[in-house]
Amino acid sequence: MSHTTGEVTRPTTVAPPTRTRRTGRIPVALLLPAALGLLFLVLPLAGLLVHTPWSTLPQRLTEPGVLTALRLSVQTATLATLLCLALGVPLAWLLARVRFPGRRVVRALVTVPLVLPPVVGGVALLLVFGRRGLIGSWLDTTFGITLPFTTTGVVLAEAFVAMPFLIIAVEGALRGADTRYEEAAATLGAGRWTTFTHVTLPLVAPGIAAGAVLCWARALGEFGATITFAGNYPGRTQTMPLAVYLALETDLEAAIVLSLILLTVSVVILASLRDRWISAP
Amino acid sequence: MRATRFRATLAAFTVLAVVGLTGCGGDSTDPPAGGDGISGELTVFAAASLTESFTRIGQDFEAAHQGVKVTFSFAGSSALATQINQGAPADVFASAAPVNMTTVTDAGNGDGEPTVFVRNQLVIAVPKGNPDGVTGLSDLTKPGVKVALCAEQVPCGAAARKALDAAGVALTPVTLEQDVKGALSKVRLGEVDAALVYRTDARAAATDVDGIEFPESAGAINDYPIIVLKDAANKPAARAFVEYVLADTGRSVLTAAGFQAS
Numbered sequence: 001m002s003h004t005t006g007e008v009t010r011p012t013t014v015a016p017p018t019r020t021r022r023t024g025r026i027p028v029a030l031l032l033p034a035a036l037g038l039l040f041l042v043l044p045l046a047g048l049l050v051h052t053p054w055s056t057l058p059q060r061l062t063e064p065g066v067l068t069a070l071r072l073s074v075q076t077a078t079l080a081t082l083l084c085l086a087l088g089v090p091l092a093w094l095l096a097r098v099r100f101p102g103r104r105v106v107r108a109l110v111t112v113p114l115v116l117p118p119v120v121g122g123v124a125l126l127l128v129f130g131r132r133g134l135i136g137s138w139l140d141t142t143f144g145i146t147l148p149f150t151t152t153g154v155v156l157a158e159a160f161v162a163m164p165f166l167i168i169a170v171e172g173a174l175r176g177a178d179t180r181y182e183e184a185a186a187t188l189g190a191g192r193w194t195t196f197t198h199v200t201l202p203l204v205a206p207g208i209a210a211g212a213v214l215c216w217a218r219a220l221g222e223f224g225a226t227i228t229f230a231g232n233y234p235g236r237t238q239t240m241p242l243a244v245y246l247a248l249e250t251d252l253e254a255a256i257v258l259s260l261i262l263l264t265v266s267v268v269i270l271a272s273l274r275d276r277w278i279s280a281p
Numbered sequence: 282m283r284a285t286r287f288r289a290t291l292a293a294f295t296v297l298a299v300v301g302l303t304g305c306g307g308d309s310t311d312p313p314a315g316g317d318g319i320s321g322e323l324t325v326f327a328a329a330s331l332t333e334s335f336t337r338i339g340q341d342f343e344a345a346h347q348g349v350k351v352t353f354s355f356a357g358s359s360a361l362a363t364q365i366n367q368g369a370p371a372d373v374f375a376s377a378a379p380v381n382m383t384t385v386t387d388a389g390n391g392d393g394e395p396t397v398f399v400r401n402q403l404v405i406a407v408p409k410g411n412p413d414g415v416t417g418l419s420d421l422t423k424p425g426v427k428v429a430l431c432a433e434q435v436p437c438g439a440a441a442r443k444a445l446d447a448a449g450v451a452l453t454p455v456t457l458e459q460d461v462k463g464a465l466s467k468v469r470l471g472e473v474d475a476a477l478v479y480r481t482d483a484r485a486a487a488t489d490v491d492g493i494e495f496p497e498s499a500g501a502i503n504d505y506p507i508i509v510l511k512d513a514a515n516k517p518a519a520r521a522f523v524e525y526v527l528a529d530t531g532r533s534v535l536t537a538a539g540f541q542a543s
Contacts, residue, residue: 123470132471148472149427149455227463231456232432238457245459249359249434 045263052260053253060257065234065243070261073240074269076151077219080158081166084215088166089208093196095167096174107171114164121160122228129156129229153230154237158219165218166211173207174200213270220266320348323518324370326361327353328377328505330401330461330481334538335375338531342522345530349518357460358382358436365390365510372513373522375505377401378436382506392513395506398526399540401479402502403440404492406468413474417495418448421475429467429476432457436503437464441477443501465490479503481539504543 053060060066094100095107113121129136129147139145147153181203185195201208223241230237232246240262247255327335332355339351354361354371358381365371366388374391375398376382382395407415413426421428430452431438438457445452455473458464464476469489483492507526509519525531532542 123466126470126472130470130472227459228466231429231467232458233454233456242459246432246434246457249357249432252363 048256048259048263051253051256053257056253057257060254061261066258066261068235069238069240069243069258070265072151072154072235072238073220073262074265076154076158076239077216077222079155080162080219081212081216083155083159084163084166084219085208085212088163088211088215089170089201092167092170092174092211093200096171097200110167111164113161118161118222118224118226119228122157122225125157125160125225125229129153148229149231149233149237151230151236154226154239157225157229158222161222161225162215162218166208166215169211169214170204170208173204173211176207177203209273213273217266217270220262319346319518319521321350321515321518323349323351323372323515323522325351325353325373325375325522326365326369326371327355327373327375328358328361329355330377330479331355331375331505333485334481334535334540337534338526341530341534342525345525346518346521351522359384368512370512370514371510372515372519373507374510375507375526377503377505378439379504379506380436382508385510386508390511392509392511392516395508396523396527397504397543398507398531399505399535400502400543401481401505401540403437403444403477403498404480404483404494406465406476406478406483406486406490406492407474408468408471409489409491411491411493415475415493417493418445418450418452418497421452422450426475427473428452428454429456429458429464429473430454431461431464431477432459435460437461437477437479440498440501440503444477444495444497447500448495448497479539484539502541505540 091110095103095110116124126133126136126148128134129139131137131140131146131148136147139147147156177200181199182195185199186192190198221241222239223245226237226239227242227245232238232242240258244255244258244262247258325335325339332353335353335355339353343349343351354364354369356364358376358378361371361374362376362381362384365374365385374382374385376385376395379395379397382391385391386395405415405418405421407413413420413423415421415426420426430441433439433442437460456464456467458467458476461478461482465478465482465486467473468476468478469486478492480492480494483490507523509516509523513519526535536542
């Protein structure tokens with residue numbers, strides 16, 4: 001994305017012909033914990049793979065409920081990410097570029113959904129958007145709209161939990177970006193909006209992409225806020241994590257298969273997007 | 282200087298050893314209060330719906346057997362069954378459904394046969410005052426009445442399915458909750474107009490909900506089995522606890538919470 005706007009190219013992004021890293025031995029003090037960290041992350045996945053009932057896998061894949069839940073998961077996570085982009089990027093810009101009183105407090109508030117247990121987040125959403133909620137009761141009486149137990153409710157729950165990931169990533173990218181380009185655009189007569197759309201956005205596009213990927217991944221795995229706010233009904237609000245949880249109640253193998261499907265789909269999507277969006281070395 | 286300190290330490294150890302030995306001797310000859318020689322730690326894995334009553338029973342049990350410390354782990358019966366089969370250190374397992382008990386006994390982790398100690402029955406939980414005037418299952422199919430059920434994979438959902446089938450009521454819920462507390466909280470928050478929950482849960486939430494009894498629930502009664510586990514570290518205390526639950530002492534607490542005696 002950033003390469004299409006030709007005029008503004010950061011000197012640092014001009015890649016050398018051969019990407020030779022700084023040579024020298026890799027310090028053991030870094031290599032050892034790195035290897036341990038990788039093992040720690042990958043071993044549970046290996047545990048899943050070891051216990052996968054490969055013989056019944058194709059049969060389970062074709063069960064209609066599985067594809068319904070998978071489709072719903074991908075759709076709601078994508079919609080939630082779009083919602084987060086529409087609201088989160090401007091909020092990140094505000095936090096990074098505009099000095100206003102209480103900015104620290106706002107920055108801390110943005111991270112609240114990160115520390116809040118998702119189930120509590122779901123209850124909080126019910127208290128605001130529920131049938132008796134602050135906004136929900138008004139929506140119900142004025143427009144006849146109720147959000148709990150709907151697919152829209154799933155999107156809202158996922159966006160609530162996932163938005164901080166996007167905001168933090170984008171704000172970090174904005175604060176790390178060189179503001180001289182924006183200043184140059186301003187001296188050339190560009191307004192703040194034009195600067196934002198023509199200079200700032202292309203400059204931090206990789207950061208936005210990374211944030212969107214994090215946001216999408218978090219939304220895809222969302223469980224607590226979803227089941228609390230949107231409930232669990234096949235085809236409408238039952239996403240993959242909810243299906244996995246319920247399968248766990250009766251059938252461990254089915255739960256493992258469902259988890260693997262979700263993992264595979266998300267890894268494939270993320271890997272293909274990563275190649276396209278983020279210029280991975 | 283050093284020698285003196287060594288001697289002092291030695292003396293202290295000797296005193297401790299003597300006290301310890303006499304202490305042990307005293308234990309073997311004089312039984313502690315309770316008169317049955319039961320002591321030590323006891324770990325009980327119990328279904329979440331037993332939280333209130335078993336906590337109370339545990340306190341009573343500790344009072345009756347000085348020297349016993351009861352620790353509970355309350356969770357969904359299926360999660361507990363999985364943990365036990367994966368080697369979790371538990372002495373007693375109390376399940377909210379026979380199927381999860383079978384998971385444990387089939388894996389050879391039970392000591393003897395499980396005993397059904399109570400039964401639980403479904404009621405219709407409605408907001409306090411019953412604003413929709415619900416009197417039976419058929420009222421739940423009225424247009425505009427939102428109902429929460431448990432998912433069929435968990436015991437309260439299986440019981441609800443049985444009861445609805447017995448009544449011949451075709452009900453489309455707005456949500457299939459992961460456990461009975463989830464269904465109940467949707468009523469408490471006013472998001473649904475009714476939910477099928479256990480009588481014990483409705484009674485525990487009596488400040489917010491009313492429990493409406495309905496005849497078809499008699500055909501979907503849930504048995505609660507209890508068992509001493511094969512790998513129990515403290516079998517005497519585990520057996521005593523199961524006996525205590527089955528005796529009038531435990532039953533009175535359970536029936537007060539809304540359970541039916543088995």
